[in-house]
Amino acid sequence: MSTPPSSHAPSNLAVIDRQVAIEAEELPGESELVDWVSRVLAHHPEESRHEVTVRLVEVSESQALNRDYRGKDKPTNVLSFPFDAPPEVPLPLLGDLVICHAIVVAEAQHQAKPLAQHYAHMVVHGTLHLLGYDHIDDDEAEVMEQMERDILADLGIPDPYQTS
Numbered sequence: 001m002s003t004p005p006s007s008h009a010p011s012n013l014a015v016i017d018r019q020v021a022i023e024a025e026e027l028p029g030e031s032e033l034v035d036w037v038s039r040v041l042a043h044h045p046e047e048s049r050h051e052v053t054v055r056l057v058e059v060s061e062s063q064a065l066n067r068d069y070r071g072k073d074k075p076t077n078v079l080s081f082p083f084d085a086p087p088e089v090p091l092p093l094l095g096d097l098v099i100c101h102a103i104v105v106a107e108a109q110h111q112a113k114p115l116a117q118h119y120a121h122m123v124v125h126g127t128l129h130l131l132g133y134d135h136i137d138d139d140e141a142e143v144m145e146q147m148e149r150d151i152l153a154d155l156g157i158p159d160p161y162q163t164s
Contacts, residue, residue, distance in 0.1 A: 012050060014038045015092070019055040024101050027056055028119045036123040039151050044131060049083075049094040052127065062100035077103045078122045080129035097126040113160070117152075121160045124151050 014037035018030045028036075033054050041047055062075035069079070082095040099122055108118035128144055135141035149159050 012038065012041055012045075014041055015051040017051070017053040019053060021055060021057045021061060022101050024056075026105075026115055027101065028116070028123070032116070032120070033123060036120050036155070037127050039154055040124055040127040040131070043147065043151060047094075047131065049092050051091075051093045052130065053096040054123065055096065055098045056101050057098055059100060059102050062098065062103065065098055075100050075103055077107060078126040080126045082130045082132070094127070095130040097123065097130070099123070099126070117157045118160075120155055120157055121148065121152060124148050 014034050016030055016033045016037060018033055020027060033052075037050075037052050037054075041050055059075045062079065063073065065079055066076050067073040069081070077100060079098040080095060081098070083091070083093045085091045085093070099119070104118055104122055105115060107113075108115045111118070125144075125148055128147055133140070133144040133147065135144050145161055149161070152158075152160060
């Protein structure tokens with residue numbers, strides 16, 4: 001799985017702890033995850049935290065985490081768990097992303113998008129949540145979605161919110 005090269009490569013690379021808790025093909029590799037998270041961080045040069053755990057999971061794990069931490073008893077595409085260390089503990093950990101492979105595959109098929117592009121979108125989206133972005137209200141959603149569009153455009157990926 002790969003994404004097109006971009007002339008706007010990030011200078012500060014993310015450190016990724018890739019955890020695979022699923023047997024599946026077409027999972028993104030560590031280098032792709034590093035690239036996608038690094039591109040988000042390139043838009044936030046003030047951010048000193050650059051380590052992210054990305055865990056690729058089955059439906060049951062996604063559903064359990066979504067139920068236990070968000071009160072929603074259903075699986076979801078990506079969950080973000082920001083890490084907030086006390087100020088006196090300067091750790092570079094930004095947080096954890098938990099991505100449900102089956103949901104991402106189903107969404108990519110339903111939206112007629114290449115799987116790699118949808119995975120890139122989910123990682124970018126989740127990383128923005130780790131940085132504090134949200135889409136609860138319309139104004140916040142527009143800011144976050146525009147940031148996603150900009151970062152994905154750097155990767156040569158079309159607007160994920162464009163409807164045909």
